[in-house]
Every structure is written in C-alpha cells, then in structure tokens.
Amino acid sequence: MSGHYRGGLSSIEAALAWVDAAVHPLETEDAPLREAIGRVLTQEIRAERPIPACDSAALDGFAVAADQTVGASSYNPLSLPRIELSAGEALPGGTNATVPIEHGEPDGAGNVALVEAWAAGSNVDRLGAVVDAGKILMSAGTVVGRRHIGILAAAGFARLPVIRRPRVKIVQSGMLRGGAPDSNGPMLSALIERDGGMILERGTIDRSRAALAAALGAGGSDIVVVVGGTGPGREDGSAGALAVAGELAIHGIALRPGETAGLGCAAAGVPVILLPGSPAACLCCYEMLSGRAIRRLGGRDPSLPYRSCMMTTARKIVSAIGMTEVVPVSRRAGGSIEPVAPFSEIGLMAAASADGFVIVPETSEGYPPGASVNVYLYGDRFGQ
Amino acid sequence: MSGHYRGGLSSIEAALAWVDAAVHPLETEDAPLREAIGRVLTQEIRAERPIPACDSAALDGFAVAADQTVGASSYNPLSLPRIELSAGEALPGGTNATVPIEHGEPDGAGNVALVEAWAAGSNVDRLGAVVDAGKILMSAGTVVGRRHIGILAAAGFARLPVIRRPRVKIVQSGMLRGGAPDSNGPMLSALIERDGGMILERGTIDRSRAALAAALGAGGSDIVVVVGGTGPGREDGSAGALAVAGELAIHGIALRPGETAGLGCAAAGVPVILLPGSPAACLCCYEMLSGRAIRRLGGRDPSLPYRSCMMTTARKIVSAIGMTEVVPVSRRAGGSIEPVAPFSEIGLMAAASADGFVIVPETSEGYPPGASVNVYLYGDRFGQ
Numbered sequence: 211m212s213g214h215y216r217g218g219l220s221s222i223e224a225a226l227a228w229v230d231a232a233v234h235p236l237e238t239e240d241a242p243l244r245e246a247i248g249r250v251l252t253q254e255i256r257a258e259r260p261i262p263a264c265d266s267a268a269l270d271g272f273a274v275a276a277d278q279t280v281g282a283s284s285y286n287p288l289s290l291p292r293i294e295l296s297a298g299e300a301l302p303g304g305t306n307a308t309v310p311i312e313h314g315e316p317d318g319a320g321n322v323a324l325v326e327a328w329a330a331g332s333n334v335d336r337l338g339a340v341v342d343a344g345k346i347l348m349s350a351g352t353v354v355g356r357r358h359i360g361i362l363a364a365a366g367f368a369r370l371p372v373i374r375r376p377r378v379k380i381v382q383s384g385m386l387r388g389g390a391p392d393s394n395g396p397m398l399s400a401l402i403e404r405d406g407g408m409i410l411e412r413g414t415i416d417r418s419r420a421a422l423a424a425a426l427g428a429g430g431s432d433i434v435v436v437v438g439g440t441g442p443g444r445e446d447g448s449a450g451a452l453a454v455a456g457e458l459a460i461h462g463i464a465l466r467p468g469e470t471a472g473l474g475c476a477a478a479g480v481p482v483i484l485l486p487g488s489p490a491a492c493l494c495c496y497e498m499l500s501g502r503a504i505r506r507l508g509g510r511d512p513s514l515p516y517r518s519c520m521m522t523t524a525r526k527i528v529s530a531i532g533m534t535e536v537v538p539v540s541r542r543a544g545g546s547i548e549p550v551a552p553f554s555e556i557g558l559m560a561a562a563s564a565d566g567f568v569i570v571p572e573t574s575e576g577y578p579p580g581a582s583v584n585v586y587l588y589g590d591r592f593g594q
Numbered sequence: 595m596s597g598h599y600r601g602g603l604s605s606i607e608a609a610l611a612w613v614d615a616a617v618h619p620l621e622t623e624d625a626p627l628r629e630a631i632g633r634v635l636t637q638e639i640r641a642e643r644p645i646p647a648c649d650s651a652a653l654d655g656f657a658v659a660a661d662q663t664v665g666a667s668s669y670n671p672l673s674l675p676r677i678e679l680s681a682g683e684a685l686p687g688g689t690n691a692t693v694p695i696e697h698g699e700p701d702g703a704g705n706v707a708l709v710e711a712w713a714a715g716s717n718v719d720r721l722g723a724v725v726d727a728g729k730i731l732m733s734a735g736t737v738v739g740r741r742h743i744g745i746l747a748a749a750g751f752a753r754l755p756v757i758r759r760p761r762v763k764i765v766q767s768g769m770l771r772g773g774a775p776d777s778n779g780p781m782l783s784a785l786i787e788r789d790g791g792m793i794l795e796r797g798t799i800d801r802s803r804a805a806l807a808a809a810l811g812a813g814g815s816d817i818v819v820v821v822g823g824t825g826p827g828r829e830d831g832s833a834g835a836l837a838v839a840g841e842l843a844i845h846g847i848a849l850r851p852g853e854t855a856g857l858g859c860a861a862a863g864v865p866v867i868l869l870p871g872s873p874a875a876c877l878c879c880y881e882m883l884s885g886r887a888i889r890r891l892g893g894r895d896p897s898l899p900y901r902s903c904m905m906t907t908a909r910k911i912v913s914a915i916g917m918t919e920v921v922p923v924s925r926r927a928g929g930s931i932e933p934v935a936p937f938s939e940i941g942l943m944a945a946a947s948a949d950g951f952v953i954v955p956e957t958s959e960g961y962p963p964g965a966s967v968n969v970y971l972y973g974d975r976f977g978q
Contacts, residue, residue: 243780244787261941263774270825297825297872298774311826340941347946356788357972360781360873361942364774390647390682390748396627397744403628404740441654441681442695488681489744517901557645557724558745562731588741 219464221572222498222534228459228473229502233481235509236432239374243362246354248406249372250509255348257365260338265306267295268333272314272322273305276330284325287315292322301334308333341365353510376507378402379431380412383422383439383448383487393489393558394437398496404515405501406508407433422451426476432507434480435500438487440470448472448484456482463499464572466533467491467553471499490553493561494536516566516586522546527577529570538564539585547585564588603848605956606882606918612843612857613886617865619893620816623758627746630738632790633756634893639732641749644722649690651679652717656698656706657689660714668709671699676706685718692717725749737894760891762786763815764796767806767823767832767871777873777942778821782880788899789885790892791817806835810860816891818864819884822871824854832856832868840866847883848956850917851875851937855883874937877945878920900950900970906930911961913954922948923969931969948972 238252267273273293282288293302294311301308307328314322340361341347347365348358354370362370380398395412402409410431415421417439426434439448440461449461452474461472461484468491472484483500485492497514506512524546529535538560539547547568553560561567566587570576577583622636651657657677666672677686678695685692691712698706724745725731731745732738738754746754764782779796786793794815799805801823810818823832824845833845836858845856845868852875856868867884869876881898890896908930913919922944923931931952937944945951950971954960961967 244784247784261774261943335941339939340943347943355972356781356784357877357945359784360777360877361946363780364777364873364942366775390645391750393744393748396747397740400628400631400740400743489748493741493744555723557719558748559645559724559731561741562745588739 219462219469219533220460222463222465225460225463225465225471225473225499226502229481229499229506230512232459232473232475233433233503233506236374236376236507238371240369241372241374242369243359243367246370246372247356247359249354249375251348251350251352251354252371252373252509254346254350255362255365255367255370257341257343257345257347259366260343261340261361261364262298262300262335262337264337265301266335267297267299267301267308268335269297269308269310271295271308271310271333272324273301274307274309274324274328275305276307276328276332279307279309279324279327282324282327287323287325289317289321289323292316292320294322298335306330306334351509373509376407376432376504377410377430378407378504379410379429379434381422381425381434381436382412382414383417383425383436394485394487394492397489397493397558398435398437398500401496401501402435402504405504406510407504417447419447419451419454422448423455426452426455426482427478431480433500433503434476434482435485435496436482437485437492440472440484440486442470452476452482452484463495464533465494465498466530466535468495468498468536469533471495473499488557490557490560493558494553498536514586517589518584518586520582521585523577523579523581523583524548526579527568527570527581527583529574529576531575532572534572535570537568537570539566539568541565547583603846603853604844606847606849609844609847609849609855609857609883610886613865613883613890614896616843616857616859617817617887617890620758620760620891622755624753625756625758626753627743627751630754630756631740631743633738633759635732635734635736635738636755636757636893638730638734639746639749639751639754641725641727641729641731643750644727645724645745645748646682646684646719646721648721649685650719651681651683651685651692652719653681653692653694655679655692655694655717656708657685658691658693658708658712659689660691660712660716663691663693663708663711666708666711671707671709673701673705673707676700676704678706682719690714690718735893757893760791760816760888761794761814762791762888763794763813763818765806765809765818765820766796766798767801767809767820778869778871778876781873781877781942782819782821782884785880785885786819786888789888790894791888801831803831803835803838806832807839810836810839810866811862815864817884817887818860818866819869819880820866821869821876824856824868824870826854836860836866836868847879848917849878849882850914850919852879852882852920853917855879857883872941874941874944877942878937882920898970901973902968902970904966905969907961907963907965907967908932910963911952911954911965911967913958913960915959916956918956919954921952921954923950923952925949931967 452458456476458474470486485495502512525548836842840860842858854870869879886896909932
C-alpha cells in the first residue's frame, strides 16, 4: 500500500525529528493565576516582599513583650495589657511573643494575667520566615501547579508570565457519504484541550485540492491539523494540496495504524499535520505527531502524556517488522499485560476497552510471553 | 492547644469516617460529551446500532464482487465496472470486497482492470466489526476518559448520563487586619476545580457569629466550605456558629497542620467543612477533608488525587505521637526521599518547593533512614 508515497514510508523517528525541528515554543503572555495552571513559566518568579511582611502571631493569642513575662507563675500571676491577636496578625511594636489564648486569663479591666514566662519569639512567625524578599518562588521553565497558587497569591501575583496557548485550526476534509456520525472532531477536541491547545476554528470542507489549499491558510493559528484525504484514493488530496500551498515534508509514515499521515508547513511556515480520516489511525497519529507538536508549541514536555512503566507480557505481542505499531493492551490480575483486539479489527473500540498501549518499534517483530515492555497507561482517574 | 475542644481532638480516621457517612454522590444529569470528561457514568452505555452500520471499505479502492475476479491475472486482466470508494464508505449491494486503489487500473470508459483475484471480505470492515448493536461501550461507574470520546461520538452519543458537578459555596470568614493578599481563595478555587466541583459563590464575611450563621444557609450549594474562624480566638466563631445554625459534628482534629478544622451540617443537611484560615493548614485540611467530600459528591474515587508509591527515606522523618502529620518531602537522585522544611516553618512554600508529601499516622513517631514509606507525588506534568 506504500507504493504511492514518493520515497516510501518514513520512520516514526524521522517524523518525530521533523516535528521537533519545525515546531518551537510560542511567546509569553501574562495569564491570570488560574489560567496559568498546567502551563510553563517563562521567567523566574521572585518574592518582591518578605512573607510574612512583619513578625506575626503564629496562633490566636496575646501579644506580649517577653521580658515582661519573666517571673510569672501560678503563684505569681503577672498582669499585662491585653493585646489580642488572631493567627496571622502583625505583632504590635514593643511585643515579641504570642501567648496562646488558652494560657492567658483576661480580666474585665483591659489586662490579661499570665502564669508562666514566655521566651522572645514564642509563637511568632518571623518576618520573611515563609519567604525572604527576593527569594525565588518558582523557576523559569516550571509547570505551574495547583500547589503553587497559594504562595503566588500570597506574594501578590495575580498574573504569571507563561507560554501562550497554541491556537489550533482543525480542517476536516470530506465527510463520508452515508452520514455516519463524525468521531474525529469530538475526539480531537478533547485531546487538543488536554495538550493545552485552544481550537481557533474547526471546519469541514470537501475533498477537492482547491478547497484544501484554501483551508491551509493558517488564519492566525499556530498549527493546522488536517483530517482525512491522506490516502491514495481519487478524492484524496491533502498531501497534494499541501505540496502546492506550502511544503510537504513527509507523506507516509511507517506507523500502524496511521501510515498515510503526513507533515509539512503552510505557506506562512505554520506546521501542518495531515491525519488519516480513519478514526483509529486519526487517534494514533494525533497522539504520536499532532499532540507532540501542540505540546511543543506550549513549551510542555513533548513526550506522550501518559504514565508509563515496565510491565511483563502474559501473552505474546506480534508486530510487523518495518512498521512501528501501537498495540492496545489490558492489565491482568497480578500486574502483567496482554494484547487485546487491535485497532485494525475494532477501531476506536480498542482505545475505549484497553488499559493502555505498547509501542512496538519498527525493528521488532513483537515480544514473547514474559518479556518486560514499556506500557503507556491510560489514567482513568482524571479522565485521560 | 487542644483544651478548648469539647472532648479533645478527633482522629483523622474519625473525621474521614464522618465525611464518608455524611456525603453521598449527587444525582445524574445529561452532560455534553466534552463536559463529561473526568466524570462518572451513572448508566451503562450500549451501542444502539452496529459500527460500522454496514459492510464498508477498509481502505481506498474499488468495490467488486469477489466471484467476478476469479481468474484475473497479469496475463488475463479482467475488466469490471469501476466503483471507487474512500475508506469507510459503504460497499454497494452486490459487492463484497475492496481492491486497493493501487491494484486496479481505471480505463476511460468507466471500468477498472484487475490482474489478480480477490477473496470475499478482502479489505472490508464488516457490519458490526467495531461494535455489535447492543454491545456495552462503557459500564456504569466508569470515569469518562478522552479515549472514550471517539467511539461514543461514532455511536451517536452527544450527551452522557453522569453525576452532576458538586456546587460549592466558599465562605471566607474575616480577612486579617493589615491586608496581606488572600492566598486561600485562589488556592481553594484551583483545588475545587481539580476535584470536579464548581464554585457557586465565594464570599467574605466578618467573623461575627451572626454573619457566619447567616452565611451557612447553603443557598443551593451541595457543600459549604468555611475558611477561618476555627481557632480559639475571641473573634473565632465558625464552630459556634455552625453549632447554632446546624450541627457541629467534629471540631478539632489530630491533624498537623490543621488541628482547628471542623465538620458538620448546615440546617438543610448540607455538609459544612470548617477549614483553618492559616494557609498551610487550610491547604492540608482541604486536601484531607473538603476535597474528599467534593470528590464523593461527584461520585469519584475519594482518595487523595495524587499518584502514590513506596519510596525509601534517605533521612529520618520526625512526627509527634498523637497527631497525624503531613510532611513535605523532596526526591533525591537515586529515587529516595527526604523531608524538607515543614509547613510549620515555611507555610505554603513547603507545598510549592516539595515534590510530594508523606502522611505520618497518629500512632507513629516517624521513620528512620532507610524506611519504606508511601509517598504522594505532586504531578508536575499536568499542573497538579
């Protein structure tokens, strides 16, 4: 089936190398804290002021000058002016310790009686104890996490410099006659959102080269994802259209499913990923190619966004030499894995019913039972 | 410090048991596919029709009746009516195989020449090959993942029955004098979003019992999170207000940081979580208590939403007997962990600078070097 590709199929490694060479992180924007979560900081963030900004009560209690408590005991209660603070409030001038509220006995005359002495600094959060002025709160290149939001807000940051979200244009080339429901559009939307992209535009065009060439105008997008029209059929023209409208770098990749995928650039230099219209191939090529490109645009870790670990095969996994193959697998009790019905048989149902997948390299015929293989695990917990 | 809690501190186990007994999954709603991601299906989803709905071309090619290709060879090309299909299109009646497009030679007269015979079923995706009519696509109780979206869309589902999102009311009781920036509000918003909740309302009130009692009206929310006013200070009244306005079940938990937290119900039976106003304690109590309640309301896995694994301590971890303690840790080269500056010293900076945390149970004094402990790891990759 590869006969129509000029030069035959490219290896997945060559395709990934093209993506890595052609796609670079976008520029910075200032995003509100909440919208910065999951995105990549472009500058280090330093505390402009110390936290706390002054010596503060570490708990609810009474502010005292420690030297005035010397000698206090249950036999010799000392009465001091009552200065009651809530945890976090500034110690007034002249005080340097906080007596826990249950250790002081207020009277009705504005004083509080103490029955023990307190050392200077007792129950005090010192100026700068959390963060000194000038200290780095987050380093450039860090992914902003939910666990960072509190300290950033406390330090007065309402916005953060992060790489802006990639704007993605989806062009669906030619729906099938017969009107089966479209699965690629909703599936890609969900995946692009996961990878931090925002969909600028999602349109359907007919399969003519003219329509495709027109649609390849990037129109303000950072990447164009074309779906369908990658095969050798009479009506298939996405590769040809890209070759005319911009640059077709690769067409035909030794990836199964997905060998009709292609890569290139639109006239404006915007990367274009040509995904097969067949849903399982569309999914796998998105995961391997488009997702990587979108994650790179956003400055994220470009590797597959699944947890991976080494697991043992309980049954053999068969794969064709010369093709990198995405093999869906399920987990068995005991922690081993076995292949399930492949994408070539049950299409997208393979992804829905598997627990993860193995990528068998081009050079491998697969794995015997008992082999240790790297498994990418679907993370059910968060809907991945 | 526990003297003011009636009955002393409750164990974290008792607090979790209260949450589990008081908080139950909400009802179902029909959500658009995209908004269903990460949420829990309440009914099994079955394919109403087979996929494909009819025998279809597995690749771009020519539809043929296999028995009409018998005898074709390069010495004896057979000419058949040209019926060109794109991958995925229905085979017309009377045909039962697809000849790959590069294996047929169209002439100008509406026919295609074949030079080999093709078996019935060649390159055909059979009716129902992906999914038979009536087959279960997803089971009740499954978390909807991005990997399910394609097959669900293909099966014609635009909406799914999932547990509705918990509506959360946040009441911040009394900002501190001095006007340091609020960290709790932004931090809680980010965490509630992670746990699938939607913030119905977020308001700030003064610390008077009257204001708190008024704010405890749930107002259409499924859970109320009160921040601040949990301590023994003169102005602290959230526990007292809850006792008057509804039911105070627990006040004072043997959790560090976080021992002033409380639990109860508003008059309408809506669960109320009282979080300390001190930011690090607020964070830890949210993670241990409110987050669990919100995840339970949404029908999710209630346990902490972090990946956990057993790791070895490189230095000892010290903890007080009688208190469950949240200890921030960092990873060392080689995969071991060590404690970093604790919440009690550097507040929220502990969460921002750690790689994860260990929960040391009430009954433990901590761990010696070389101990194997369960570590919850912050997932930097997705901003968690």
